[in-house]
Amino acid sequence: MFLIPAAAPLILETTRFSIGICDLPHNHRPNRCDSGSGGLPDRSGMDSIPSRRMKTTESPTLPAELSPILAASLLGGTPLAWLPAPEVPAPYQQLLVHDHDMTSELAGFHQDSISLAILQSRQTENTYFREVTLHAATSGTPVEYGLIEILLDSFPAAIRPLILAGDTPLGTILTSSGLEFRSEPQGFFTIPADVLHPVFPQSPTGAKLFGRYNHLIHEDGSCLARILEILPLTSANHQSLFPMKNYDAIIIGGGPAGSTCAALLAEKGHRVLLLEKDRFPRYHVGESLMPFCWFTLERLGVVDRMADIGYTKKHSVQFATQDGRISAPFYFFEHLDHPAATTWQVERAEFDLMLLDNARSKGVEVRENTTALDFLKEDGRIIGIRARTEDGEPFEVTAPITLDCTGRDALFQRKNGWRKRDPKLNKIAIWTLYQDAMRDPGLDEGATTIAYLDGRGWFWNIPLRNGIVSSGIVAERDYLYRDSRDPAEIYAREIENNAWIKEHLSQGRQFGEYWVTGEYSYRSEHCATDGLVLVGDAFAFLDPVFSSGVFLALKSGEMAADATHAALLSGDISANTFADYGEDLCGIIEVMRQLVYAFYDENFSFGKLIRAHPHLRAKLTDCLIGNIQGQDFTDLSEALKEFADIPAPLEHGRIPSRLQADEFSITPCANAATP
Numbered sequence: 082m083f084l085i086p087a088a089a090p091l092i093l094e095t096t097r098f099s100i101g102i103c104d105l106p107h108n109h110r111p112n113r114c115d116s117g118s119g120g121l122p123d124r125s126g127m128d129s130i131p132s133r134r135m136k137t138t139e140s141p142t143l144p145a146e147l148s149p150i151l152a153a154s155l156l157g158g159t160p161l162a163w164l165p166a167p168e169v170p171a172p173y174q175q176l177l178v179h180d181h182d183m184t185s186e187l188a189g190f191h192q193d194s195i196s197l198a199i200l201q202s203r204q205t206e207n208t209y210f211r212e213v214t215l216h217a218a219t220s221g222t223p224v225e226y227g228l229i230e231i232l233l234d235s236f237p238a239a240i241r242p243l244i245l246a247g248d249t250p251l252g253t254i255l256t257s258s259g260l261e262f263r264s265e266p267q268g269f270f271t272i273p274a275d276v277l278h279p280v281f282p283q284s285p286t287g288a289k290l291f292g293r294y295n296h297l298i299h300e301d302g303s304c305l306a307r308i309l310e311i312l313p314l315t316s317a318n319h320q321s322l323f324p325m326k327n328y329d330a331i332i333i334g335g336g337p338a339g340s341t342c343a344a345l346l347a348e349k350g351h352r353v354l355l356l357e358k359d360r361f362p363r364y365h366v367g368e369s370l371m372p373f374c375w376f377t378l379e380r381l382g383v384v385d386r387m388a389d390i391g392y393t394k395k396h397s398v399q400f401a402t403q404d405g406r407i408s409a410p411f412y413f414f415e416h417l418d419h420p421a422a423t424t425w426q427v428e429r430a431e432f433d434l435m436l437l438d439n440a441r442s443k444g445v446e447v448r449e450n451t452t453a454l455d456f457l458k459e460d461g462r463i464i465g466i467r468a469r470t471e472d473g474e475p476f477e478v479t480a481p482i483t484l485d486c487t488g489r490d491a492l493f494q495r496k497n498g499w500r501k502r503d504p505k506l507n508k509i510a511i512w513t514l515y516q517d518a519m520r521d522p523g524l525d526e527g528a529t530t531i532a533y534l535d536g537r538g539w540f541w542n543i544p545l546r547n548g549i550v551s552s553g554i555v556a557e558r559d560y561l562y563r564d565s566r567d568p569a570e571i572y573a574r575e576i577e578n579n580a581w582i583k584e585h586l587s588q589g590r591q592f593g594e595y596w597v598t599g600e601y602s603y604r605s606e607h608c609a610t611d612g613l614v615l616v617g618d619a620f621a622f623l624d625p626v627f628s629s630g631v632f633l634a635l636k637s638g639e640m641a642a643d644a645t646h647a648a649l650l651s652g653d654i655s656a657n658t659f660a661d662y663g664e665d666l667c668g669i670i671e672v673m674r675q676l677v678y679a680f681y682d683e684n685f686s687f688g689k690l691i692r693a694h695p696h697l698r699a700k701l702t703d704c705l706i707g708n709i710q711g712q713d714f715t716d717l718s719e720a721l722k723e724f725a726d727i728p729a730p731l732e733h734g735r736i737p738s739r740l741q742a743d744e745f746s747i748t749p750c751a752n753a754a755t756p
């Protein structure tokens with residue numbers, strides 16, 4: 082591993098050397114930068130550059146001389162994706178597409194002098210190779226990564242020791258010496274930022290870095306150096322990428338998904354507008370959290386606040402048969418030795434307000450009572466939205482990226498026919514609240530109970546604070562509406578069908594509304610289009626039997642924020658940027674979806690599964706707590722198939738392969754303005 086020197090800035094050498102071409106050795110025969118290369122060996126990854134790019138872009142061959150240091154460098158065999166100079170976005174256009182010395186360009190851009198740190202070097206007779214980083218001298222911030230082959234015998238003898246001393250950037254030495262030289266960029270490229278994470282740790286996962294392959298040429302035409310120069314992303318840069326937009330990101334919807342995206346993007350320095358059609362606090366169903374919500378809440382900085390509020394602690398989930406027998410609870414702490422093992426039953430009005438306030442405190446501009454109506458489109462991409470203020474005034478607002486977090490309203494999905502229902506999970510739910518219903522003792526007081534209804538559905542029982550219980554039924558429409566459409570009557574009837582529920586609710590008093598919802602599980606045709614990404618329930622909704630909704634909203638909010646941050650920094654906000662987002666999110670949802678299918682299969686029971694495959698208890702618990710991302714659940718999936726009809730993964734939900742212009746309907750953009 083290379084040692085990256087501490088950012089002890091070097092004070093730059095300002096002495097001017099006056100050595101001209103006349104000082105070069107008498108028998109000097111100029112090197113040519115493009116001589117004797119024979120091309121880069123296979124491990125450079127050049128072969129993997131897509132042919133689409135090869136045809137349309139300049140794609141120079143790196144010289145063989147660079148290959149030893151390239152192979153041993155952080156870049157290793159990373160492919161360079163070449164792109165034509167005009168496609169290099171600002172501010173990298175300014176920084177890379179020019180024929181001057183890079184060091185002075187960086188000094189001007191960062192308003193600082195530039196220092197050098199050598200990661201590794203090696204010298205042959207006339208050639209000095211090195212892998213370096215350049216830093217803004219005052220702050221120590223890395224401003225360039227470079228791989229350089231310096232042809233020593235092209236330099237006057239007096240300069241060579243300065244170069245070999247390794248204290249000062251080559252560009253600074255050359256400029257100070259008065260040697261006439263120029264840059265001849267051979268090509269421009271991108272590489273994944275992850276490759277250079279050791280030197281640019283601030284780069285978000287999935288971002289692209291821009292660089293150039295450059296020749297430094299003496300005025301006599303001789304080659305001084307061949308250099309790969311790669312620039313970091315900086316949070317300041319993105320604003321100049323999209324100077325004409327009102328905001329960097331517009332978020333529609335202030336539920337858990339929207340607040341999470343907004344807070345995390347604002348934290349990264351983006352200008353974020355969040356529109357919410359309601360005034361918070363407002364009632365929302367979905368009170369029972371999964372343990373792995375903890376990690377997003379921790380990242381948002383609200384875990385202590387959760388503890389202060391004093392929500393009901395949830396240590397487990399348990400299952401009750403129709404005749405009232407209760408399963409051994411799945412205690413999360415038996416599986417997870419972490420504070421996350423204790424999760425919460427939350428009143429969503431208060432929980433969602435806390436998250437929205439958290440986003441506000443991080444600089445998000447939140448407008449409540451403001452409804453997004455439609456999307457604005459320009460040149461095939463979403464560039465903002467049309468909305469209505471609380472006074473009913475229409476207005477338009479623009480941003481390079483819009484995040485649809487509108488929950489089950491799913492604005493973009495509905496407007497564009499992207500909603501695809503999960504046919505077998507076509508249930509309806511009726512729910513209400515009870516005061517002073519019976520609670521289980523001790524640790525089980527805050528447990529979520531899932532109580533079965535004759536293979537047709539289930540009750541949830543979620544104990545909240547102040548003696549309140551959230552109670553709901555989920556079942557097929559025909560079953561629930563078989564003799565009445567009155568939710569109160571249906572409720573009274575079904576309570577009689579589960580002994581555990583009857584015992585617990587009969588001691589309490591129902592109050593407030595009965596709510597009903599249909600259109601159960603669905604997933605969007607795609608997760609993104611150019612300039613827009615779908616998050617939380619606005620992307621997909623899964624039957625809530627395992628309380629996965631808020632977890633998926635928080636998790637997808639976090640994933641979308643990271644992907645959006647990377648997209649904003651790289652300047653590429655096309656749907657392609659969200660390919661991994663869609664893939665990863667669908668992967669997580671599929672694991673939960675298989676379990677939901679199993680739950681509804683009359684041949685399945687958790688008891689049967691665990692008795693047949695005791696070693697899968699841990700995997701099953703991982704699913705129930707939300708520890709899904711990055712894990713392989715193939716064995717659990719195979720075991721589930723022994724007892725239940727498990728569906729194949731859905732194919733939709735990823736980015737579109739190719740959007741047709743008329744594939745989605747958008748309002749043409751008028752004058753964008755903030756009211």
Ligand SMILES: Cc1cc2nc3c(=O)[nH]c(=O)nc-3n(C[C@H](O)[C@H](O)[C@H](O)COP(=O)(O)OP(=O)(O)OC[C@H]3O[C@@H](n4cnc5c(N)ncnc54)[C@H](O)[C@@H]3O)c2cc1C
Binds near residue numbers: 334
């Ligand atoms: C019956 C039922 C029971 C459930 N039980 C649970 C449970 O126990 N545990 C659990 O984790 N999950 C549960 N869920 C799921 C959970 O409620 C959701 O998954 C979760 O709220 C999704 O969060 P979100 O931020 O994506 O959407 P939401 O929380 O719905 O937030 C979306 C926000 O967008 C706003 N909005 C909508 N349209 C617009 C617009 N045009 N302009 C501006 N704002 C707009 C809305 O007002 C809303 O505030 C349940 C769901 C249902 C239906």
